[in-house]
Amino acid sequence: MSTQGSTLSKLAKSASIVMLAMIFGNSIGLLAEVVIARSLPPSLYGELTLAYTIVFSLGTIALLGIHQGMTRQFSAAETERRQTQILYAGFSMILFSALATVGGLYFFRGWFADFMSADHLYEHLLLLSPFLLFYPLSRAALATLRAEKRTLPAVIAQHLGGRGMAFLFLVIFVLADAQFVGAVVYWVTTPLFISLIALYYLFESGLLRNPFDTSPDKKTVRKLWDFSWPLAIGSGIFLLLNRVDILMIGYFLPSNQVGYYRAVQPLKKIATFALGSFTFLFLPVATEYYTEGDTDGLDQIFTITTKWILLITLPPVLLFALFSPDVIKILFGDNYLPAAPVLTILSAGLLFRAVSGLDGDMVKAIDRPRIELFSGALGLLSNIILNFLLIPTFEISGAAIATVSGYIIYNGVELIWIYHLTGGSPFSVNIAKHIGVMSVLAILVSGILPSPVGLVGLIAVGISLTLLQPVVLILTSSVDEADLDLVRQIESKTGKNLEIVKKIVKKGV
Structure with missing residues (x-):
């Protein structure tokens, strides 16, 4: 096992690669959503995105949590043969589940249309049904690359090549004045291209060659399923936590309200994109720490990665929460301004997702996947109840409040269990001081600036924050030794003299 400083350096390097790719991929995704939303009426956009939400939800359920089980079991496997058995067992189970889900959607698509009272949902679901095959396959392939700690191939497949190629198709159809077809093609081909690129890298490494030489035995399938089924339910619960708001808005409100709410969904990812950057490598690394019994080291990397996630996340979250009308108007136009309060609530509320750190990966690393099932069930139950109570009165803002509340309960319960089992926590006094001071400064700035601030003003505020x-880290003495150690690692690897930087950083320790 490498030293803690080396491990944190690897995590930071991996996160940097993933983050740069995620910035590109999410920017492409946001641009695609903006193009689709601006080119379609809110009612049609709302109905089409409602169909996509249903298909995406079914695709996630079809995974049965097996992709997460593949990463965990593959990382813990001691031989290459064992890894190959896990790989083929996972792909076989996911493929079977995906085919069954496609059949289920075909037979029940009429029921979905009647339940949501959406006239064209029947046809939209059929057009998007290939997504149910491509998406589970793409997640399984990415899970394997993650288990191998192959960061660069994974981000090329997921964020660069896959989404970039799908966006190219969208642009072609939009230029041909076929915006609706372009939207469908974009959502369907994104996981298709991700799958093809990821599978290419797996074939190249030799993992998927000679499939008949190594086949999974019953013991492998059973062990993978025993680990994955709680994650399957947990993934379904997490999915509903993330999507039940759109489904319930579709049930209670007109389709244009779905369109308003769905438009801000890519923007709320800003609260968790840094989390996704670190999670790629965190699970296999944390698994190694736990397997070797180093709970102190596990706690330390849990806390410091949470702090780094927060530092990346906080400025854009504050910007979106405090200047939401300007953000909505610039990206989507005046027609979508009713979504501004939703963006404020989701951005501010989901900051807790970043502050709670990598709790989901922690429960997998310590081999307690059922914790996620239990905590997710509590969060989902509260989410559904609050949606029923709040949507009829507060409409889409009520759905945002319900979603945030569900996440707080879900993550809070997980953190309590993690602390009980390992003594680990993502929180620290330094994190609390930094959030408090930065939030006060951002609120003061928003109160001083005239409205609207415009695009140039938003960029200036974001850069300033x-x-x-x-500066806030140093003035509030919120710097940790691990932060200083990271500077030393950068100095060592780049060969640059960072003595001045180290002296400044030391003042904040």
Whole structure:
């Protein structure tokens, strides 16, 4: 096992690669959503995205949590033969489940249309049904690359090549004045291209060659399923936590309200995109720490990665929460301004997702996947109840409040269990000081600036908040030794003399 400093350096390097790719991929995804939303009426956009939400939900359920089980079991396997058995068992189970889900959607698509009272949902579901095959396959392939700690191939497949190629198809159809077809093609081909690129890298490494030489035995399938089924239910619960708001808005409100709410969904990812950057490598690394019994080291990397996630996440979250009308108007136009309060609530509320750190990966690393099932069930139950109570009165803002509340309960319960089992926690006094001071400064800035601030003003505020962070860290003495160690690692690997930087950073320790 490498030293803690080396491990944190690897996590930071992996996260940097993933983050850069995610910035590109999410920017492409946001641009695609903006193009689709602007080119379609809110009612049609709402009905089409409602169909996509249903298909995406079914595709996630079809995974049965097996892709997460593949990563965990593959990382813990001691021989290459054992890894190959796990790989083929996972792909076989996911393929079977995906085919069954496609059949289920075909027979029940009429019921979905009647339940949501959406006239064209029947046809939209049929057009999007190939997604149910491509998406589970793409997640399984990415899970394997993750288990191998192959960060660069994974981000090329998921964020660069896959989404980039799908966006190219969208642009072609939009230029041909076929915006509706372009939207369908974009959503369907994104996981298709991800699958093809990821599978290419797996074939190249030799993992998927000679499939008949190594086949999974019953013991492998059973062990993978025993680990995965709680994650399957947990994934379904997490999915509903993330999507039940759109489904219930579709049930209670007109389709244009679905369109307003769905338009801000890519923007709320800003609260968790840094989380996704670190999670790629965190699970296999944390699994190694736990397997070797180093709970102190596990706790330390849990806390410090949470802090780094927060530092990346906080400026854009504050920007979106405090200047939501300007953000909505610039991206989607005046027609979507009713979604501004939703963006404020989701951005501010989902900051807890970043502050709670990598709790989901922690429960997998310590081999307690049922914790996620239990905590997710509580979060989902509260989410559904609050949606029923709040949507009829507060409409889409009520759905946003219900979603945030569900996440707080879900993550809070997980963190309590993690602390009980390992003594680990993502929170620290330094994190609390930094959030408090940065939030006060951002609120003061929003109160001083005239409205609207415009695109140039938003960019200036975002840059200012980002540049303020190291100043606030040092002035509030919120720097940790691990932060200083990361500077030393950078100095060592780049060969640059960073003595001045180290002296400044030390003042904040």
